Amino acid sequence: HVQLVESGGGSVQAGGSLRLSCAASGYTYTTNCIGWFRQAPGKEREGVAAIYTGGGSTYYAESVKGRFTISLDSAKNTAYLQMNSLKPEDTAMCYCASTPQTILTLYHHYYLYWGQGTQVTVS
Numbered sequence: 001h002v003q004l005v006e007s008g009g010g011s012v013q014a015g016g017s018l019r020l021s022c023a024a025s026g027y028t029y030t031t032n033c034i035g036w037f038r039q040a041p042g043k044e045r046e047g048v049a050a051i052y053t054g055g056g057s058t059y060y061a062e063s064v065k066g067r068f069t070i071s072l073d074s075a076k077n078t079a080y081l082q083m084n085s086l087k088p089e090d091t092a093m094c095y096c097a098s099t100p101q102t103i104l105t106l107y108h109h110y111y112l113y114w115g116q117g118t119q120v121t122v123s
Contacts (some may be wrong), residue, residue: 002026002113004096009118012086018120020081022096030100034079036070037108038092038120045095047106049081059104064090086122093117 008020024031035050049070050059058070069082079096095118097111 002028002031002098004098004113004115006094006096006115006118009094009120011121011123014087014122016086016122017082017084018086020083020094020096020118020120022079022081022115024077024079024098028077031098032100032102033104033110034070034072034096034098035106035108035111036068036079036081036094036096037106037111038090038094040092043092045108046092047108048094050104050106051079052102052104054102057104059106061106083120086120088122090120091122092120094120 003025005023033052036048037045039045048061048064051070051072067085071080095115097114099111101110
């Protein structure tokens with residue numbers, strides 16, 4: 001199994017920035033893709049960014065392109081989501097997830113392991 005723990009959420013004003021972290025432990029060598037997802041109240045879970053651990057390829061939702069950056073520090077088994085130019089519509093509970101499948105995707109059904117989430121609030 002893989003355990004994921006998110007941190008870095010908080011409250012910021014519109015235009016501000018936050019950096020989320022996702023620390024992985026356990027059988028991390030089985031991880032091929034890490035994704036960041038978010039879910040606002042009353043809305044479906046949305047994939048925002050994903051990174052392929054094998055080569056660093058990334059994939060972003062259109063809604064965050066140019067504002068969010070996903071990265072990976074393999075030595076620390078930690079993934080990051082740098083969020084800039086935040087908007088009120090970015091307010092959501094944010095989750096990181098991992099999958100052993102060799103696919104770079106924002107489709108949450110492919111992800112096997114999930115963290116507990118960290119809240120991002122933009123006012």
